[in-house]
Amino acid sequence: MNIQKGLKGVVVTETQIGEVDGTEGKLIYRGYDVRDIASSYTFEEIAHLIWYGEFPTIEQLDQTDFMFKKYRKLTPVMEKVLTSLPENMTAMSVLRTVLSAAGDDTFINKPSIEEAIKLTAVIPTIIAYRFRLLEGKVVVPPSKDLSHVENYLYMLNGEKEAEELVRVLETYMNLTMEHGMNASTFAARVTASTESDMVSSITSAIGTMKGPLHGGAPSEVINLLDELSLVDNLEEHLRAKVQSGQKLMGFGHRVYKTIDPRSVAIKNLLISLVGKDEWLDLALKVEQLALKVLQEEKPGRSLYTNVEFFAAAIMKAISLDPSLFTPTFSASRMVGWTAHIMEQAEDNVIIRPLSKYIGK
Ligand code: ACO
Numbered sequence: 001m002n003i004q005k006g007l008k009g010v011v012v013t014e015t016q017i018g019e020v021d022g023t024e025g026k027l028i029y030r031g032y033d034v035r036d037i038a039s040s041y042t043f044e045e046i047a048h049l050i051w052y053g054e055f056p057t058i059e060q061l062d063q064t065d066f067m068f069k070k071y072r073k074l075t076p077v078m079e080k081v082l083t084s085l086p087e088n089m090t091a092m093s094v095l096r097t098v099l100s101a102a103g104d105d106t107f108i109n110k111p112s113i114e115e116a117i118k119l120t121a122v123i124p125t126i127i128a129y130r131f132r133l134l135e136g137k138v139v140v141p142p143s144k145d146l147s148h149v150e151n152y153l154y155m156l157n158g159e160k161e162a163e164e165l166v167r168v169l170e171t172y173m174n175l176t177m178e179h180g181m182n183a184s185t186f187a188a189r190v191t192a193s194t195e196s197d198m199v200s201s202i203t204s205a206i207g208t209m210k211g212p213l214h215g216g217a218p219s220e221v222i223n224l225l226d227e228l229s230l231v232d233n234l235e236e237h238l239r240a241k242v243q244s245g246q247k248l249m250g251f252g253h254r255v256y257k258t259i260d261p262r263s264v265a266i267k268n269l270l271i272s273l274v275g276k277d278e279w280l281d282l283a284l285k286v287e288q289l290a291l292k293v294l295q296e297e298k299p300g301r302s303l304y305t306n307v308e309f310f311a312a313a314i315m316k317a318i319s320l321d322p323s324l325f326t327p328t329f330s331a332s333r334m335v336g337w338t339a340h341i342m343e344q345a346e347d348n349v350i351i352r353p354l355s356k357y358i359g360k
Contacts, residue, residue, distance in 0.1 A: 001356045008254070012181060012351070013189070017050060017339050020180040022255035027262060029178055030054075035265055038174040039167070043148045044068060046174050047120065047335045051113050051342075065147075067114065071121035072142035072151065074129065077101050078122070082129060091130060091327045092210040096203055098126045103199030111198040111345050116338030119202055121148070123334055127327045128155035149173060152331065156324070165318050168273055169328075172314050175262045176307060176329055178336030180255070184208040184215065188337045192344040193351040205337045209330050212249070217308035218325035220249035222316065225279070228286055235289045242297045248290050250309025257302035266310040274317050283313045 004010050019028040027034045030049050048056040048064045081101040125142050132139050140155045149170040153161040188205035209215035231237045274280050294303040315325050
């Protein structure tokens with residue numbers, strides 16, 4: 001029996017949504033290289049592309065935009081659940097729990113784009129509502145006028161943010177909407193493959209995204225950089241970590257065996273946004289040294305910077321609280337998750353692998 005631990009190298013399905021080319025370092029959404037579209041289209045336009053397979057016409061975009069605005073508000077049940085959760089619950093656990101309260105009878109049908117928009121539209125409201133509640137600030141209801149990303153920052157900060165800042169977050173979110181058969185997308189497809197509903201599938205995905213080996217890495221990157229900011233010999237320190245078997249957060253990837261194209265795009269965005277900055281200098285220096293150490297200590301493993309390393313820095317640069325990093329990543333990945341759930345439902349076979357018994 002041939003066992004592929006972690007399903008390494010196993011192809012589980014065909015997809016028309018996106019392609020992660022780990023050898024060339026390319027990420028494709030529906031035929032478009034993400035580097036060509038991430039900074040020149042809006043979140044709504046790229047979400048439309050991923051869901052429908054084509055960029056929208058003006059009329060179609062109006063309709064998608066209208067739906068996003070329509071579904072931003074929490075339902076009374078979601079609000080009740082959100083306000084009853086304990087203070088020490090992490091933002092990702094709150095997101096998972098409150099979103100699952102959206103799973104009423106309106107979601108029992110075959111997954112649809114309307115359901116995808118409904119859930120994608122409400123995620124920023126859950127994140128911002130909880131954040132302001134914990135901060136002891138007045139909760140800001142969603143705007144009916146602002147774009148998806150503008151509205152997210154508006155609900156978080158209580159005021160309309162500068163266009164430049166919105167563009168930076170929007171570019172980051174556009175770069176991270178979809179990424180092939182990553183762990184959380186696979187989890188969503190497994191749930192969808194049992195003919196369960198879209199809310200349940202997304203709840204599985206959020207629970208999977210939360211782990212530090214997947215979407216939970218950015219906060220760990222901040223911790224690593226904070227720790228390194230107090231250290232004199234960075235290289236020695238990084239080497240000791242790797243030699244003791246620790247993973248350097250923000251490095252390595254299951255599929256990319258070359259530079260992660262998203263990390264390059266985010267790094268360039270960051271440099272143009274921040275310019276000269278002590279913290280950015282540290283991040284750039286740590287990247288260089290970490291790559292050197294990984295090459296020397298783990299030769300032949302092809303370990304490069306992944307999206308999470310500079311994602312942490314970009315979110316810090318736009319003053320997003322670290323507790324919001326993984327929820328924000330999830331807010332953009334909602335588009336990919338929902339597209340995959342619909343694709344799974346189109347040509348469904350229940351996902352049910354085998355295990356080899358080695359017990360008594
Ligand atoms: N630091 C140090 N060593 C590493 C790292 C790292 N970040 N990543 C991989 N390695 C080493 C492993 O120790 C292993 O060494 P070995 O051959 O001596 O045993 C070898 O490289 C292969 O690593 P695996 O863990 O087998 O690779 P896998 O494909 O299973 O894991 C993963 C990929 C989980 C991303 C891993 O690289 C990692 O844990 N990175 C740190 C966490 C992180 O940044 N996660 C975000 C990923 S991007 C995303 O999910 C959005």
